[in-house]
Amino acid sequence: MKKLLVITCMLTTAVLLSFKTIKMQFAIPQGWPKPVYDFGKNPLSYNKVELGRMLFYDPVLSRDSSTSCASCHSQYNAFTHVDHDLSHGINDRIGKRNSPALMNLAWSSSFMWDGAVNHLDVQSLAPITNPLEMDESLPNVIRKLQSNKRYPAMFYKAYGDSIITGQRLLQALSQFMLTLVSNNAKYDSVMRKQAVFTENEDKGYTLYKQHCASCHAEPLFANYSFENNGLYVDKTLNDSGRMAITKQPTDSLKFKVPTLRNLKYTYPYMHDGRFKHLGQVLNHYAMGIQHAPTLAPQLRKGVFMNSEEKFYLISFLATLNDKSFVSNPAFGYPQKYFATGEGL
Amino acid sequence: MLFRLLFIGLFCCTQTVAAQYLDLKFVATWGGKPVDAQKYYKLPSGDSLRITNFRCYISGISLSANGKTVYIEPNSYHLLDMAEPPSMQLRLPNIPKYDAIYFSIGVDSIMSISGAHGGDLDPEKGMYWAWQSGYINFKVEGNSNLCNTRRNEFQFHIGGYAGKDNALVKLTLRNADAPNTMTIQIPLSKWLQQIDLRQQHTIMSPSAEAVQLAKQFAATLNIQEP
Numbered sequence: 145m146k147k148l149l150v151i152t153c154m155l156t157t158a159v160l161l162s163f164k165t166i167k168m169q170f171a172i173p174q175g176w177p178k179p180v181y182d183f184g185k186n187p188l189s190y191n192k193v194e195l196g197r198m199l200f201y202d203p204v205l206s207r208d209s210s211t212s213c214a215s216c217h218s219q220y221n222a223f224t225h226v227d228h229d230l231s232h233g234i235n236d237r238i239g240k241r242n243s244p245a246l247m248n249l250a251w252s253s254s255f256m257w258d259g260a261v262n263h264l265d266v267q268s269l270a271p272i273t274n275p276l277e278m279d280e281s282l283p284n285v286i287r288k289l290q291s292n293k294r295y296p297a298m299f300y301k302a303y304g305d306s307i308i309t310g311q312r313l314l315q316a317l318s319q320f321m322l323t324l325v326s327n328n329a330k331y332d333s334v335m336r337k338q339a340v341f342t343e344n345e346d347k348g349y350t351l352y353k354q355h356c357a358s359c360h361a362e363p364l365f366a367n368y369s370f371e372n373n374g375l376y377v378d379k380t381l382n383d384s385g386r387m388a389i390t391k392q393p394t395d396s397l398k399f400k401v402p403t404l405r406n407l408k409y410t411y412p413y414m415h416d417g418r419f420k421h422l423g424q425v426l427n428h429y430a431m432g433i434q435h436a437p438t439l440a441p442q443l444r445k446g447v448f449m450n451s452e453e454k455f456y457l458i459s460f461l462a463t464l465n466d467k468s469f470v471s472n473p474a475f476g477y478p479q480k481y482f483a484t485g486e487g488l
Numbered sequence: 489m490l491f492r493l494l495f496i497g498l499f500c501c502t503q504t505v506a507a508q509y510l511d512l513k514f515v516a517t518w519g520g521k522p523v524d525a526q527k528y529y530k531l532p533s534g535d536s537l538r539i540t541n542f543r544c545y546i547s548g549i550s551l552s553a554n555g556k557t558v559y560i561e562p563n564s565y566h567l568l569d570m571a572e573p574p575s576m577q578l579r580l581p582n583i584p585k586y587d588a589i590y591f592s593i594g595v596d597s598i599m600s601i602s603g604a605h606g607g608d609l610d611p612e613k614g615m616y617w618a619w620q621s622g623y624i625n626f627k628v629e630g631n632s633n634l635c636n637t638r639r640n641e642f643q644f645h646i647g648g649y650a651g652k653d654n655a656l657v658k659l660t661l662r663n664a665d666a667p668n669t670m671t672i673q674i675p676l677s678k679w680l681q682q683i684d685l686r687q688q689h690t691i692m693s694p695s696a697e698a699v700q701l702a703k704q705f706a707a708t709l710n711i712q713e714p
Contacts, residue, residue: 266616444530
């Protein structure tokens with residue numbers, strides 16, 4: 145009897161330990177705010193993150209198995225689609241907005257340029273089902289995964305049984321996306337006192353704090369609010385932004401403030417990808433502001449900088465480019481799970 | 489003291505024994521009879537319509553007796569689907585005596601803003617809006633010659649959780665007899681005939697119209713006399 149008890153205890157410990165080894169702790173970078181995402185409801189584990197990563201890179205999520213999340217959110221581009229102004233879905237269908245860069249999503253309180261999506265777990269539903277993006281349905285994705293030779297085993301590893309549900313699939317995708325933390329730019333090293341700004345960068349930092357920080361607040365370089373930054377309305381799109389969601393005229397032409405991190409990799413800029421270069425963006429703030437009742441008050445007078453100042457500011461913005469983020473193999477195409485020529 | 493405790497213990501035991509279950513049956517009806525998804529129904533105007541799909545969330549079920557809450561169903565979210573008869577019937581185990589039942593049509597805002605849930609709330613059930621977060625509280629779809637749409641379809645996807653567009657409707661049904669089985673009728677004939685299908689046939693996002701239709705819908709529900 146005693147023996148049995150001891151064996152049971154040992155087995156229990158072994159089981160507990162084996163789970164412990166795969167659990168992951170989400171590390172909050174020093175000095176950063178508390179994440180918005182509730183990790184208590186979807187605790188990170190190595191196997192779930194890996195499942196999410198596999199799904200992220202697998203075109204099986206699209207109707208014709210041609211397009212994966214990574215098609216429009218590639219790591220080399222800080223998880224956006226470089227050189228496309230508007231998103232690009234299956235059968236070369238063109239969407240109506242610029243695909244956003246994915247990083248530091250645990251701190252984001254809403255998703256999409258207009259905040260249409262209120263939680264990271266349900267974000268993936270939008271591109272999966274949008275006819276201009278992946279044009280697929282969740283039940284059909286589940287059917288495809290069930291008959292796939294790898295997924296039942298991966299769900300088993302992640303969840304303890306091989307049942308594939310919408311909730312599990314979506315939460316695994318969240319887990320991978322939550323790990324996409326970019327906090328190793330030069331700026332971060334300077335803040336950690338491991339590096340120093342050059343004189344030009346330092347001047348640019350001062351200009352940033354003066355002109356940009358009210359919306360693009362440190363350390364995330366976004367405050368996730370919705371603002372009208374004075375862009376003229378592109379008549380081919382007539383995109384009213386946040387107002388389409390809230391139906392409030394006070395939200396007309398407002399879009400979510402994007403981060404200034406990793407700008408080197410994420411061009412073109414703005415919700416419709418209208419600017420290819422940072423210089424164009426700065427010129428817009430200096431001379432292009434369109435006055436409308438909802439214009440952000442900070443922009444009423446425009447942001448004028450001479451060419452020297454622009455140079456300093458751009459030098460500072462370059463310190464927000466995180467090379468380790470775009471080259472971290474843990475975020476990349478999971479070659480080991482795919483056969484040659486599969487995925488992406 | 490000991491005697492008193494024993495007495496309370498006994499009392500509790502008898503209470504548990506006396507406790508019953510309650511089977512709640514929901515029936516979508518046309519003119520008092522269960523809806524047949526194959527059948528075209530004649531309207532008084534001579535037009536006709538067919539209901540091909542009816543799905544609805546019932547949530548937050550509780551019971552009261554003499555105005556006091558006596559039972560709250562834990563994790564109370566149920567998706568009724570006319571095409572799946574077992575889903576139209578719920579069993580509440582171990583309930584005390586009651587004279588009123590409360591529930592909501594739809595899913596509350598807390599569940600609408602807290603990510604992907606499982607079971608009946610799983611987004612794979614097709615009752616979650618992909619392009620703008622939130623649950624669809626109920627869906628009624630079908631065809632009618634009154635609708636100038638593709639395949640004469642009408643599609644009511646009624647939902648919305650935020651602010652003025654909150655389409656969740658709470659309702660109370662009283663039944664002093666506290667039966668073990670209660671059939672709740674959802675008279676879609678009454679609801680659909682309040683709608684001018686020529687003008688209003690497609691709702692797929694939160695709006696004031698959706699809120700109005702949700703209220704009208706809830707007002708038609710009633711306990712079917714045995």
